Amino acid sequence: MNFGYKKLYIGGKLLDAASGNKQEIICPGTDEVVAEVAWAGKEDAELALVEAQKGFKRWSKLPLSERTAWMMKLRDEVLKHESILRKAVVFEMGKTYEQAQEDIDMLVEGLTFYPEVMQNMHGEIIPDKENTHRHQIVDQPAGVAVAYLAWNFPLLNIGYKLGPALAAGCSIIIKPSERSPLSALVLGEILAGIDFPAGVVNFVCGDVQDVALPMTTSKIPKVITMIGSSRSGRSVIRDSATSIKHLSMELGGNAPFIVCADADIETAVDTGIALKYGNCGQVCVSPNRFIIHEDVYDEFLEKFTEQAKQIKVGFGLEEKPDMGPLVSSQDRDRIMQLVEDDVAAGAELVLGGGIPAGATQGNFMEPTIITGIDENSRSFREEIFGPVAAMMKFSDLEEAVALGNNTEFGLVSYVFSSNERTVRELSEELEFGEVQINGVKYAIYLPHGGIKESGIGHDCSYLALNDYLVKKRITVTI
Numbered sequence: 495m496n497f498g499y500k501k502l503y504i505g506g507k508l509l510d511a512a513s514g515n516k517q518e519i520i521c522p523g524t525d526e527v528v529a530e531v532a533w534a535g536k537e538d539a540e541l542a543l544v545e546a547q548k549g550f551k552r553w554s555k556l557p558l559s560e561r562t563a564w565m566m567k568l569r570d571e572v573l574k575h576e577s578i579l580r581k582a583v584v585f586e587m588g589k590t591y592e593q594a595q596e597d598i599d600m601l602v603e604g605l606t607f608y609p610e611v612m613q614n615m616h617g618e619i620i621p622d623k624e625n626t627h628r629h630q631i632v633d634q635p636a637g638v639a640v641a642y643l644a645w646n647f648p649l650l651n652i653g654y655k656l657g658p659a660l661a662a663g664c665s666i667i668i669k670p671s672e673r674s675p676l677s678a679l680v681l682g683e684i685l686a687g688i689d690f691p692a693g694v695v696n697f698v699c700g701d702v703q704d705v706a707l708p709m710t711t712s713k714i715p716k717v718i719t720m721i722g723s724s725r726s727g728r729s730v731i732r733d734s735a736t737s738i739k740h741l742s743m744e745l746g747g748n749a750p751f752i753v754c755a756d757a758d759i760e761t762a763v764d765t766g767i768a769l770k771y772g773n774c775g776q777v778c779v780s781p782n783r784f785i786i787h788e789d790v791y792d793e794f795l796e797k798f799t800e801q802a803k804q805i806k807v808g809f810g811l812e813e814k815p816d817m818g819p820l821v822s823s824q825d826r827d828r829i830m831q832l833v834e835d836d837v838a839a840g841a842e843l844v845l846g847g848g849i850p851a852g853a854t855q856g857n858f859m860e861p862t863i864i865t866g867i868d869e870n871s872r873s874f875r876e877e878i879f880g881p882v883a884a885m886m887k888f889s890d891l892e893e894a895v896a897l898g899n900n901t902e903f904g905l906v907s908y909v910f911s912s913n914e915r916t917v918r919e920l921s922e923e924l925e926f927g928e929v930q931i932n933g934v935k936y937a938i939y940l941p942h943g944g945i946k947e948s949g950i951g952h953d954c955s956y957l958a959l960n961d962y963l964v965k966k967r968i969t970v971t972i
Contacts, residue, residue: 519586550637588820596650617631749906757932783897819858820858926948
């Protein structure tokens with residue numbers, strides 16, 4: 495499938511890059527060129543900043559009812575173009591067509607949810623103790639927002655940012671990942687097609703130094719938000735210090751998956767398989783370290799391995815695989831080397847570790863399981879971001895907590911236990927922004943955010959609006 499040539503979307507117009515540069519998009523499942531996109535440079539980034547500033551002045555003055563009407567119009571167009579958007583996600587980063595539905599759903603839900611939340615925000619009245627003044631706290635849009643997004647959920651990540659920014663009254667410049675800009679530029683065509691207010695939403699894709707750095711260092715943005723690695727987050731924080739900006743970042747993860755002796759093993763296995771191998775393990779909340787109680791370790795490993803063996807690896811709309819390829823050959827090489835290093839250091843390769851038989855094209859890797867890792871293993875210390883389940887044993891809760899917390903990251907953790915006291919203790923002691931017990935749930939109305947090196951601020955829920963709003967106190971003398 496070929497999507498043709500896609501332009502940047504800046505100031506309400508579809509534009510070529512000022513330099514005329516273009517970039518081919520290579521499908522990670524077939525190694526074929528599936529699109530060509532305009533490749534922005536510094537001049538395009540600076541134009542987007544100017545246009546977004548103009549767009550903010552207009553958009554922020556519109557009443558919420560008008561902003562909502564535009565957001566609903568965009569939502570409806572997304573649904574009309576669902577098929578092409580899903581296919582763009584599949585062919586640019588390799589996930590299955592079925593899993594790409596989540597991208598569409600979150601984009602739609604983001605556009606729908608946040609106007610409803612804003613309608614219920616009426617400010618706050620602070621009582622005056624001396625009864626001489628009246629004090630009101632009101633929310634106002636912060637200004638131009640710049641969003642840097644990861645490649646693994648191209649449209650879901652846009653939904654995380656677009657919904658709260660637009661509902662709050664901000665304009666936004668979105669820089670999709672260099673690896674997956676196609677679906678964003680298709681969305682730009684949809685915005686242009688409905689004459690969405692100019693400058694309010696802008697899509698600029700290009701290299702970090704040419705595009706992101708000029709925007710990060712500019713004094714125009716009042717909000718910088720991103721989804722990416724902790725290393726990238728630290729760079730953005732450093733470079734943004736040319737002015738005071740709101741910062742919101744969902745960064746790396748190293749999720750522990752703790753299974754206690756009294757856990758429902760079937761539930762734990764089913765959940766672990768879905769989380770570990772969904773999107774080929776390329777998910778910030780994917781379990782990284784499986785920490786299993788010694789009494790149920792063998793049972794868990796046996797059942798987990800049997801399920802992993804049944805996973806169908808492949809690519810294509812007709813084939814309907816369970817798991818697609820990794821996003822690049824470099825990522826596959828890195829992950830396979832990680833497995834080799836851990837095995838060389840004493841871990842055991844139980845399943846996979848290589849390229850599936852017959853896979854002559856694409857960046858496919860087998861569902862992989864390694865056991866016997868320790869705290870020095872690469873799979874324990876690093877975010878794997880691939881289809882590798884790394885397993886180890888624990889003997890008591892103190893050890894489980896120590897192992898779980900032994901990481902610089904703090905995004906999400908998983909606990910499986912039927913004992914209320916155990917659940918309470920682990921919930922209190924685990925140093926993560928989310929602790930999911932006996933299952934998993936993510937939704938637009940539930941806050942998603944980490945602590946430590948995993949970020950600041952939140953995506954999803956009403957809390958996300960805090961990144962795009964500023965508080966103003968209005969005091970009137972009685």
